[in-house]
Amino acid sequence: MIRLRCREQQHEAVVRESSQGLEVVVDGLVSRPDVEEIAPGSFVLREGTRVEGFHVARDGDAIHLFWRGAVYRLDEEREGQRGPAARHAEGGLEAPMPGKVIKVAVAPGDRVEKGAEVLVVEAMKMENALRAPKAGVVRSVAVKVGDMVAPGRVLVEIE
Numbered sequence: 001m002i003r004l005r006c007r008e009q010q011h012e013a014v015v016r017e018s019s020q021g022l023e024v025v026v027d028g029l030v031s032r033p034d035v036e037e038i039a040p041g042s043f044v045l046r047e048g049t050r051v052e053g054f055h056v057a058r059d060g061d062a063i064h065l066f067w068r069g070a071v072y073r074l075d076e077e078r079e080g081q082r083g084p085a086a087r088h089a090e091g092g093l094e095a096p097m098p099g100k101v102i103k104v105a106v107a108p109g110d111r112v113e114k115g116a117e118v119l120v121v122e123a124m125k126m127e128n129a130l131r132a133p134k135a136g137v138v139r140s141v142a143v144k145v146g147d148m149v150a151p152g153r154v155l156v157e158i159e
Contacts, residue, residue, distance in 0.1 A: 003077040004063070010077070039124055041097060055128065057097040057151040064151040066096025069115065069131035073152060093130055093156040095149035099123030104145055106156065110138045118156050121149060132158055 004011050014025045024031050034046040038053075045052045054067040063074040071094045103120035106112060112132040119141075121128050139157040143149060 004074040005077055006072055006074050042124060042126070055097050055123070059151050062152055064094065064096050066128055066130075069117075069129055070133050071096045071130060092154040093118060093133065093158065095121060095151055095153045095155055096128060096130070097121075097123045097151050099128070099149055101143045101145055101147045101149060101155070102127065104141060104143065106138045106141060108138050108140055112136060112138060112158060118158075119143070121155075130155070134158060 002013055004013060011027050013027075016023050018032075020032055022033060022035060024033060036044045036046070038044055041057050042053065042055050045054060052068070054065065056066075057064045061076040063076065065072040065074060073094055099121040100123075101119060102122045104118075105116075105120075106118050112118065112135065114132055114135045116132045117129045118132050118138075119130050121130065136158040139159045141156050142153075143155050149155060
């Protein structure tokens with residue numbers, strides 16, 4: 001079992017193979033996702049007729065998940081660790097994986113709606129649109145077109 005923290009929420013997760021395939025238990029809820037790795041760090045999730053892609057990158061105890069246009073940082077908590085792992089302020093949009101910024105659609109002071117495209121990072125010849133996790137005002141933009149970024153780097157902050 002591993003304990004993961006995403007912002008202020010802590011979750012306990014177990015991933016294991018069963019006779020029915022992959023089994024994932026998060027906070028006691030069991031699911032059996034059909035997940036296929038299509039490239040290192042790139043996956044496809046199939047559920048009925050729905051097909052979704054997502055990316056995962058690990059940096060030490062931090063797991064960076066890019067899914068549905070949003071970036072999530074999951075910090076693995078180990079036994080004896082005190083307090084939550086260091087994490088960025090709420091509203092910080094992080095790079096989901098190593099890549100190159102190919103589009104910046106906002107500037108400081110711009111108002112954005114939840115889900116609006118903020119910037120695009122190209123990784124492994126795939127374009128990944130990063131979207132606003134909430135409605136608000138852009139406080140800062142730390143990158144420009146052409147910049148190379150690493151997982152977990154805060155690219156845009158939204159208040």
